[in-house]
Ligand SMILES: Nc1ncnc2c1ncn2[C@@H]1O[C@H](COP(=O)(O)OP(=O)(O)OP(=O)(O)O)[C@@H](O)[C@H]1O
Ligand code: SF4
């Protein structure tokens with residue numbers, strides 16, 4: 033290197049309008065446009081699955097089993113992404129699978145978020161034995177591998193989409209509780225909370241009116257990061273046969289079915305559902321990361 | 335230090351207690367445990383017999399006492415499918431799981447540590463962003479899908495590697511990669527942030543002020559310090575790997591604990607499922623205790639503080 | 641002028657550049673000063689006035705965000721600003737050394753004392769491990785650490801704070817540099833240890849004829865240790881000259897305020913906070929004199945134009961409008977504008 037890296041020639045400052053534009057660009061310029069578009073698209077597909085899907089996702093024609101995607105020999109435009117072992121249209125199943133992933137993902141994150149936030153606030157604000165009990169349980173559950181725990185629960189309650197929502201909520205609320213409790217502990221010492229205490233507000237109204245609004249940001253950030261985790265876990269449970277029951281089209285279930293055709297090279301049964309999961313989870317993670325940096329600097333090291 | 339360890343051990347016992355309580359509670363709250371304890375397709379009389387045999391007609395706390403009593407005797411029940419004690423089954427599968435986890439761990443460290451260091455040394459530049467993308471990808475790909483795609487490429491098309499089973503070192507490659515992938519990303523993230531912490535420290539500044547070559551500053555002064563948290567996490571992750579390998583072991587038919595759990599689910603072999611979860615949870619609680627003790631012996635500040 | 645000084649800074653500027661150039665902190669702004677061989681220069685200034693940044697600039701060990709944006713650093717006839725990273729490495733620790741503020745954090749916890757003292761010797765002089773360790777033992781003895789034979793093998797956590805600071809000093813001296821920069825080396829030590837350490841530094845200086853740059857908040861230490869004094873305010877040098885002269889007849893209003901706020905000599909770690917008001921934000925400096933907000937003698941010109949660097953005497957530097965404009969030309973700022 034000829035020029036040392038710590039010596040620079042200072043550029044002349046650019047005129048104000050351009051600087052203002054750059055300032056804006058720095059605030060919002062790294063907004064994850066593509067991930068947001070992907071998630072929105074998946075949501076739309078999930079909502080309008082009935083209109084969009086070319087075939088019935090649960091009924092196939094046994095004469096059209098294991099058809100490859102249209103561009104391969106033997107494939108046709110009738111089944112753009114091919115068919116599975118029961119002759120069901122892969123594209124239609126993917127479209128309806130988006131519905132399962134979206135519903136399970138969002139609902140599970142909501143359940144976990146509500147339970148975890150409420151318990152986190154109670155634990156952090158009330159302190160004492162309430163705190164002790166909640167945090168002991170939280171720590172124990174956090175120590176368990178979430179996946180094994182979810183499998184165990186799914187195995188005892190039996191497969192159904194709504195059971196999965198509950199199971200994921202029960203498995204993942206602990207992460208909210210830990211983070212939210214930490215926030216509440218510092219909020220409790222803040223001026224406005226103390227003023228409210230002096231003014232004679234009851235504990236419950238302080239928690240509801242003063243604490244809750246201030247932890248919502250963190251809960252949203254955590255929720256966006258949890259969405260990816262929850263979707264992967266749902267797919268895993270379905271893959272293992274304790275998640276969404278067949279013949280409902282869930283992406284994890286499709287992968288499990290696709291396994292049978294794998295060794296003979298029916299790649300489309302494996303590749304497409306996996307790509308869908310990946311795109312959705314990656315998008316959720318990118319958005320979550322962005323939100324984390326923008327909304328909540330305290331969470332950066334999470 | 336003695337007091338600190340006693341306290342940690344106390345928490346650990348409490349955690350084990352809560353773990354057993356959780357599992358006991360969930361089995362009973364979600365339905366009739368007898369339905370889980372009989373083999374699928376059993377008659378009503380069989381169920382009634384089970385009720386009596388396992389004391390399910392007694393008060394809950396008596397049931398819990400019984401449950402703990404059998405647990406303390408190392409009795410996790412009998413597998414319906416294999417007709418052998420669950421504990422023996424678990425132990426026979428454990429070596430396979432450990433082997434897979436060990437190879438996956440080595441892979442994750444070989445990938446994660448150097449890329450984490452590279453990202454930290456080039457923070458904010460190209461390799462840092464590339465590493466960040468890689469880590470995100472690692473955290474976003476379900477490991478069973480990685481496994482399936484690996485089979486598709488290396489077994490079906492290239493025919494280089496066996497798609498399933500165990501026996502040769504070649505059998506280990508793909509499952510270890512699929513399992514280690516996620517952890518490689520996690521280890522990369524931790525290495526990076528740990529390196530950044532260390533690189534900002536005063537002793538690194540002093541090392542530079544001494545006029546040492548940058549390579550020596552990184553390799554000698556930064557690396558060793560930055561590695562401590564990574565190795566700690568790797569220790570915990572090894573145990574976690576054993577317990578989350580269920581999907582990878584299922585995909586590759588690897589005869590480990592995860593596969594045992596999967597068999598337990600598919601054959602509705604409830605004692606196996608419960609036993610695997612209980613032992614896995616206990617293992618993790620104990621490893622956490624071990625790490626706490628280890629930290630206390632390494633880091634004098636913890637000893638003094640508590 | 642009696643020959644070229646050992647180190648001469650010429651309009652040196654170092655800025656922290658953040659947000660892609662949108663936020664520029666002018667931590668060191670056109671600083672010119674010089675240090676002669678064997679002399680001690682004290683640098684004082686409020687917290688955040690850029691003293692540490694100046695020291696790190698001379699060493700060329702700056703954090704990523706900091707860039708040298710202009711000026712020269714003439715050291716023994718060479719311009720350090722023009723040096724490549726590799727050339728700079730040969731100078732660092734060998735010809736110019738630096739001692740950091742925090743002795744607890746400056747030593748790597750995982751390596752023995754001997755290893756850390758011998759390291760620069762081995763790197764710079766390419767001697768064998770054994771003879772480098774021999775030198776390390778000698779250095780420990782020179783900084784008055786008892787039983788150096790056993791101490792070299794020990795680790796930092798086995799030493800007291802005062803010992804560690806002396807070890808850091810030994811590392812600085814290890815390759816017999818021409819110039820040693822000490823950045824607040826005594827703030828974390830208690831009074832007796834502090835006095836011992838200062839005596840030690842002075843003895844070492846006499847023995848080796850080395851030049852010392854001493855950064856401190858403590859004017860008592862300056863009086864005791866230094867020949868020359870430089871006063872920094874908001875990244876700029878406001879007054880510099882011989883210690884006796886500045887102490888007896890300070891000319892810059894900031895120096896005057898500083899000396900008025902002086903505690904009794906030797907009082908421990910006296911922070912220079914006795915002047916009313918806050919120093920300006922270095923990323924948004926006012927157009928005129930940086931001190932104008934707090935200066936009791938500020939007049940109109942101070943707020944619009946930055947004062948020039950003046951040399952009322954050959955060895956005296958001053959940056960203030962007062963010595964340019966005759967008193968009659970100085971309409972006082974309206975009441976309330978000067979924040980005193
Ligand atoms: N990494 C950084 N990024 C941006 N600004 C910085 C950075 N480090 C320091 N600064 C700013 O540069 C200015 C000078 O800091 P410096 O540490 O040199 O001051 P100092 O005189 O040594 O203070 P102290 O007496 O407290 O040690 C300060 O205003 C500080 O806020
Ligand atoms: S230039 Fe003006 S404001 Fe600045 S120190 Fe001198 S008199 Fe005060």
Ligand SMILES: [Mg+2]
Pocket residue numbers: 691692693823
């Ligand atoms: Mg400083």
